[in-house]
Each structure stands twice: as structure tokens, then as C-alpha cells.
Amino acid sequence: MERLDSRVRIVWLASALVGGLVGSALVGAAGRFFFDSGLWIVPVAFVVLAVLGAGYELARYRIWRFAIEDDAVTLERGVLTRVTSVVPFVRVQHVDTQRGPIERLAGLSSVVVYTAGSRGADITIPGLAPERADAIRERLRRLAIESEPGGPEDAV
Template identity: 60%
Template structure:
């Protein structure tokens, strides 16, 4: 099974640091406006959120795997709740690559697979190099087209 690019850990950890910073700013704003919240408690929450986010990023990276099989895309992910997903190519509607500003800054991309069925039925594979994301998008598109022709 294929793993994600190691830089995705920094992306996920940075997200946790931003969350910790926002919580810290909100907590210190409460202290500043006289709400009886201990400043050391706010600092402790910020530290716990930042450390937990960094640890979670490492654990997520260690679990996240995907594989393009003969008839489906198979994904394994999740730290507390492990999720194994098999997406049959016959269910694939279309495939996109996505690169947000933070992903571009780190040099990463995601592949998003949209499936038939329920609303919001999409699978994202994060933490890929732009080249790998493009190759994977094209391969998944071709396999989905082949499976559609075979189903007819």
C-alpha cells in the first residue's frame, strides 16, 4: 500500500497550531475583558491542544494508506476510529486534484474522488506531490472510464 508524503505531517500539525493560537487569543481576550478565566488555564489549554495536534498528525500519517486495486480504490485511515474504504471504480463520477494555498506553500496536493450515490460522497487523498496527484487522478479517471464501459 502507498503512503502519503511525509510533509503532510507538518501541514496537519500546522493546522493544530493555528487552532491552538485561535483558542489562546480567545482565552486571553476573555481575561483582558475581565471574565474570570485564569491565564495559566488558558495557556495550559493552548499547550495541550498544540501538543495533542502534533501527536495526532504523526499518528494519522502512520495509519494513512491507499492502494489502487484492479477494480477499486482502497483506503485505510483513522487514529481513534480506523476506517477502511473500498470505492469501486464503477461508482466514480469524476476525479479532481486540489491544491489550497497552504498545500501549495508546502508543495503538496490532494486527489478528490467523487462517487455516485449520496450527497457529499467524496473521498480525498491528501499529502501527495503535485506530480503524483496528477498521475493518480489520470489513472483513476481511466480506470473509472474502463469500468463504465465494461458495465455496459
């Protein structure tokens, strides 16, 4: 199983800090409105939420794995609830790479795999170097074409 690029921890930690900031603002507003408490609760809430979020994101990175096997893509992820997803290539409709603004700043990219019978992306592999994401996208595309009934000669 392959790990994600270690730079994804920076993106996920930044997300945890933003979540801690928003959460602490909400706690401060609720404390002020409902309990008439002082503003001391905002920094305390921020520290608690940021530490919990950072711990969660670091555990998330340690657990996240993926593998491209002969007939399927396998993902292992989840901190509280462990999830293993196996997507056979025969179900793959198309594969994209995407780079959001924060990913671009960190020099990362994601691979998104869409499958038959789904309403959206079935699997996303985040935290990849752009070159690695492009290589994975092309490999998955090629394997999906090869796995079609009738083989690649019938592929459109």
C-alpha cells in the same frame, strides 16, 4: 498500501498549532469571563492543545494509507476510529486534483474522487506531490472508463 508524502505532516502540524491557538484563546476568554482567572491559563492551554494536536496529527500520518487496486480505491485512515473505505471504479463519476494555499506552500496536492449517488466528494487522498496526484487522477479516470458497463467504447 501507499503512504502519503511526508510533507503533509507539516501542513497537519500547522493546522494543529492554529487549532491550539484558537482553542487557547477561547479557554482564556471563558476563564476570564466565567472564573475571573488570570491570563496564565492561555499559554498553558496553548501548550496542552498544541501537544495533543501534534500527537494526533503524527498518529494520523502513521495510519493514513491508500491503494489503487484492479477494481477499486481503498483508503485506511482514522486515529480514534479506524475507517477503511473501498470505492469501486464503476461508481466513480469524476476525479479532480486540488491545491489549497497551504498545500501549494508545502508543494502538495490532493486527489478528490466523486462517486455516483453522493452529494460531495466521497474520498480525498491528501498529501501527494503534484506530479503523483496528476498521475493518480489520470489512472483513476482511465480505470473508471474501463470499468463502465459496455467498456470504454461506450464511454462519453
